[in-house]
Structure formats: C-alpha cells, structure tokens
Amino acid sequence: MRLLVLEGNSLAGRRRWADVAGSTPSDSYADLLRTLAPEAVVEICTPADADARLPQPIEAYQGIVITGSALNIYQREPESLRQIELVREIFAQGVPMFGSCWGLQLASVAAGGEVSLNPAGREVGFARKITLTEVGQGHPLHAARNAVFDAPAIHSDIVTKLPPDVTVTARNAMSEVQAAEIRSGRGRFWGVQYHPEFSPQDIAWVLLLIGQPLVNEGFFADAAELERYASDLALLQHHRHRRDILWRLGLDQDIADDRQRQAEIINWIASLDRT
Known part of the structure; x- marks a missing residue:
C-alpha cells in the first residue's frame, strides 16, 4: 500500500509548528500512518508551496491524507488555491482521501461547498459531545465510536455550505458538520472537523x-x-x-485511549483494504 500525506500548511506555518513540536504536522501524520499500517509506504507532499511536486503520480497511491492547517480557505491565498486544485484533481482521479480539520474544509470547497469563520467562535482543545447522525451511526467511518464522544480539536472555521454530494455523519453544538463523506467526480473523501491524529x-x-x-x-x-x-x-x-x-x-x-481517539483514521485505512 502506498499512501500520500498532503501537508496543509505553508512553509511559514510548518516552521512555526516544528519550532514547538519538533516536527511538521505531515511528518507526525506520516509517522502515525506507518504505525497503523506498517506495511504501507508513506510519502509527503507540501502542495501549499509554489514549487511542490508529488513524489509519485496521483494514481500511484491507494489513499491520500490531508493534514490540518493554519490557513483560512476563504482568504483565497495562493497557498490555499493550489491545494483546492490538487484536491479537485484527486477527486477526478478517484483516489480515496481522508482529511482532518483543514482537510474536511478543503475537500468541501473543492467539491463545491463553502467555508467561513465560525460565528460561534473558536473550538479549542477538544470538540465536546460530537453526536453521530442517524446515518453516521451505521457509517464505516465511525465504526467502534460511541454515539456521542469528544475528540481533539482546534479551529475557527467551519463548513457553512455543503457540496452537492455529501453525507454528514456527525455534528455538535459548535458545528453542524463535524464529520462527512463527500463524493465528487470518481472520488470519495472521508473527513472530520476534529483531529483524531492528535495526541x-x-x-x-x-x-x-x-x-x-x-x-x-x-x-x-x-x-x-x-x-x-x-x-x-x-x-x-x-x-x-x-x-x-x-x-x-x-x-x-x-481521548486517553489511542485506538478510540484514532478511530476514523483506523477505519479509513481498513476501507482501503476492501477497495
């Protein structure tokens, strides 16, 4: 299995995070994927950069993961626009994607939705009382999840207009879209507004x-x-x-149990084995 991690941050954002954490979000996400799927080859790309190149053609990957980001997609900066176009291309190619936070926002916009600043304010530290929708309770994205749960989260923006072919699988008081499946072109995206990869x-x-x-x-x-x-x-x-x-x-x-906290990533990897 070959997986690709798309780093959502600009170079400046990556440096700020690495100064605190010692590694970039994509480095950490790639390490987690290698732990959860030891047989996988995991590569990284930084598509916010003007000179970024994919390590392999899109079709070489069985799955693609998108990290969080400090960018705001509605500001339409070049670093964001480049990522939107890449995700549209991935949808067209039909490679399954998973995204945390920025990843969900990016896929929503690439598929025709909109993202805005959350009028309820920032969700900090943990998203509380995330509740699975009726369809979410039976969706493989959330296998092994309780109907109501908390998850690591940090974001100011939310999906405010759904793309045409979307299934919302979880919500809470801070956001009507805490998790969703998005279909576009030949592609399928599973994503969450929270950060199951965060310890x-x-x-x-x-x-x-x-x-x-x-x-x-x-x-x-x-x-x-x-x-x-x-x-x-x-x-x-x-x-x-x-x-x-x-x-x-x-x-x-x-939060304390790794497999419970990482449930959606684990489930997404399992879904790749069935495709």
Whole structure:
C-alpha cells in the first residue's frame, strides 16, 4: 500500500509548528500512518508551496491524507488555491482521501461547498459531545465510536455550505458538520472537523503555539492557567490513566485511549483494504 500525506500548511506555518513540536504536522501524520499500517509506504507532499511536486503520480497511491492547517480557505491565498486544485484533481482521479480539520474544509470547497469563520467562535482543545447522525451511526467511518464522544480539536472555521454530494455523519453544538463523506467526480473523501491524529501532547503544543489569543478570547484566565492546562495534557501523554488529570480536564477514554481517539483514521485505512 502506498499512501500520500498532503501537508496543509505553508512553509511559514510548518516552521512555526516544528519550532514547538519538533516536527511538521505531515511528518507526525506520516509517522502515525506507518504505525497503523506498517506495511504501507508513506510519502509527503507540501502542495501549499509554489514549487511542490508529488513524489509519485496521483494514481500511484491507494489513499491520500490531508493534514490540518493554519490557513483560512476563504482568504483565497495562493497557498490555499493550489491545494483546492490538487484536491479537485484527486477527486477526478478517484483516489480515496481522508482529511482532518483543514482537510474536511478543503475537500468541501473543492467539491463545491463553502467555508467561513465560525460565528460561534473558536473550538479549542477538544470538540465536546460530537453526536453521530442517524446515518453516521451505521457509517464505516465511525465504526467502534460511541454515539456521542469528544475528540481533539482546534479551529475557527467551519463548513457553512455543503457540496452537492455529501453525507454528514456527525455534528455538535459548535458545528453542524463535524464529520462527512463527500463524493465528487470518481472520488470519495472521508473527513472530520476534529483531529483524531492528535495526541494529548499535540493539543498541549497547539495551545502553547496559539498562546495569548486564547487568553484574550476567554478560554484561560491568564497565561499561567494556559500553561498549567498544557502541562496537564503533557503529563497525560505519558500517564494515560491519571484519574486526577482526566477528571480535572473533563476527559475520558475517547481521548486517553489511542485506538478510540484514532478511530476514523483506523477505519479509513481498513476501507482501503476492501477497495
């Protein structure tokens, strides 16, 4: 199996993330895919870059994954427009895709939908009470998920106009589209507005990377409280059953258990074996 990870960030965005986390989002996502599918060859492309080239032709891949991004697709920057065109080409070629956060937004726009700033504000740290729709409860994207669950999340934008051929499989109070299947051309996309690839440590890094704006928006009383929250998450990374931390942060096995947290990625990889 040959898989491709499309990095959603610009060069500047990749550098900012690597300065905090030590690697880019696409590097981390590729490592996770190699863990979940040890037999797979996993390659990376940075399509936001003007000089980006795919390592192999699109049709050489059995599946393509799209990471999150700090870009805002409605700003129509060249870094975003290049990615929209690539995803349209992938839809036309019929290679199955999966996307987290930016990935869902990108596929929605490429297939004819729209994305806007969420009037309800930013969803920070964890998307709470994600609820599977009636069709979502039987959809293979969410196999092994509870009907209601939490997931790592960090985003300000949401899908506000659905593309023509879409099935919404999950929603919550912050977004009517927390997960969906999109069909376009010959292609199939499964995606989520949250980040099943993110560990507790990843969320800690995201919070520290954003920093003061989260205090300004009222999520934390001050920088010290933000740092304490991030520290708890970093501890949880290595001590998943710390009852005191789970209780304090209002988390359970949706987050602490890797396979529960990564369910949609695991299910997508399994779907490739059946195609």
